[in-house]
Amino acid sequence: MTVTDAATGSTAPTTTTGRPWASEALHRADPQIADLLAAEAERRAETIQLLAGENLTSPAVLAALTGPLIDKYAEGYPGRRHHTGCALADAAELLAIDRARQLFSAPHANVQPRSATSAMLAAYAALLRPGDGVLAMSLEHGGHLSCGSRANFSGRWFDFTGYGVREADGLIDLDQVRELARLHRPKAIVAGSISHPRHPDWEAFREIADEVDAYLIASVAQTTGLVAAGVAPSPVPYADVTVAATHKLLRGPRGGLLLSTAELAERIDRAVFPFTQGGAAMNEVAGKAVALAEAGTPAYRAYAERTVSGARTLARGLAEADMRPLTGGTDTHLVTVDVSPLGVTGAEAERRCAAAGLLLGKCALPYDPAPVAEASGIRLGTGTVTTQGMGVPELTEIAALIARLLSGEAPGPVGERVRELAAAFARRG
Numbered sequence: 001m002t003v004t005d006a007a008t009g010s011t012a013p014t015t016t017t018g019r020p021w022a023s024e025a026l027h028r029a030d031p032q033i034a035d036l037l038a039a040e041a042e043r044r045a046e047t048i049q050l051l052a053g054e055n056l057t058s059p060a061v062l063a064a065l066t067g068p069l070i071d072k073y074a075e076g077y078p079g080r081r082h083h084t085g086c087a088l089a090d091a092a093e094l095l096a097i098d099r100a101r102q103l104f105s106a107p108h109a110n111v112q113p114r115s116a117t118s119a120m121l122a123a124y125a126a127l128l129r130p131g132d133g134v135l136a137m138s139l140e141h142g143g144h145l146s147c148g149s150r151a152n153f154s155g156r157w158f159d160f161t162g163y164g165v166r167e168a169d170g171l172i173d174l175d176q177v178r179e180l181a182r183l184h185r186p187k188a189i190v191a192g193s194i195s196h197p198r199h200p201d202w203e204a205f206r207e208i209a210d211e212v213d214a215y216l217i218a219s220v221a222q223t224t225g226l227v228a229a230g231v232a233p234s235p236v237p238y239a240d241v242t243v244a245a246t247h248k249l250l251r252g253p254r255g256g257l258l259l260s261t262a263e264l265a266e267r268i269d270r271a272v273f274p275f276t277q278g279g280a281a282m283n284e285v286a287g288k289a290v291a292l293a294e295a296g297t298p299a300y301r302a303y304a305e306r307t308v309s310g311a312r313t314l315a316r317g318l319a320e321a322d323m324r325p326l327t328g329g330t331d332t333h334l335v336t337v338d339v340s341p342l343g344v345t346g347a348e349a350e351r352r353c354a355a356a357g358l359l360l361g362k363c364a365l366p367y368d369p370a371p372v373a374e375a376s377g378i379r380l381g382t383g384t385v386t387t388q389g390m391g392v393p394e395l396t397e398i399a400a401l402i403a404r405l406l407s408g409e410a411p412g413p414v415g416e417r418v419r420e421l422a423a424a425f426a427r428r429g
Ligand SMILES: *Cc1c(COP(=O)(O)O)cnc(C)c1O
Pocket: 053, 114, 115, 116, 117, 118, 144, 146, 192, 193, 194, 219, 220, 221, 222, 245, 255, 256
């Protein structure tokens, strides 16, 4: 049996070869984990995933991930490894690097970071010393934990100042960014967010960074795929360092990716290995190479465009049901909406939707009067559903289903429809 990849039109086996976790070998060796994985596949097949950072890893990437490079120790970089037997690992990493440089028109790429957070750590390590000042989007307004949370290395080791969005229109207040930059003279400025649905004005951020002689770090883990496809403005010509993720819209392995200027190449590489990581996961590097090649195709570009049009449809549908999309809409796959006009909190909205099989996340909003644990908003993303082939009609319907749940309807009937939709679009189990 085969299924069609909604975005690329390619087919992939759904037999046990395409699902090594479903193999007899695992079942014999560890029935508990085998059963758990089977149940997880079922859970996914019965629900609709609208969590903003999730996607379905492409079948070709999955194949590369389980290949023999999983066992190769390859500390260092191509041509300068600390281990022997690395010629083929080198070739795979060089392919990944070349593809990243080409796809993003970047002078330098490092494909080894294990996550976007460890890529951020390496970016800071390359540019800063402990105690240096950094200006980044405040966590309350959509900054990631790596932008100054006290629970994260960033907030302990660097001196963060937060900028935010205007209350009136929800857009980044560049006047405030400039004022804070002049006042605090940070060593680095970070632009990028986990929930803000518009693209940063990269040129304006570059100007502000230049004015105060700061580095500009672009943190685009959420929108890496949109940048790759040319559907979002690229930060690469403006930022000193760009931090990307390969597992979100890009549909590659769970991992990070660093792009930088040629001048910073050596510092970036040393900051990843040996400063913050040991040997790279070479199977992930191979998987990243595959994902980067796929992201350069017209089919991927069409996918990226559909994620944005799907998100706009979703935002419009939720707005028609009296929810308030942050900034009035979206330019990305992200939709962040204030659900308080319906008299529910974000946490309650998340629970009610989950009870009907619609998985999305509560989200604290800028100027949110509710306690963080409750929050006034929800955040949704169209990465997974678009990979599955859902489009404008389905997202229009999903917005209506969410509205029914948040207006107090019991989850039963909505849940039935969710299961029908999920089954119709399940790509693989
Ligand atoms: C997802 C995300 C991260 C964290 O990614 P991990 O790979 O889970 O560490 C960091 N920053 C931004 C902006 C993100 O969207």
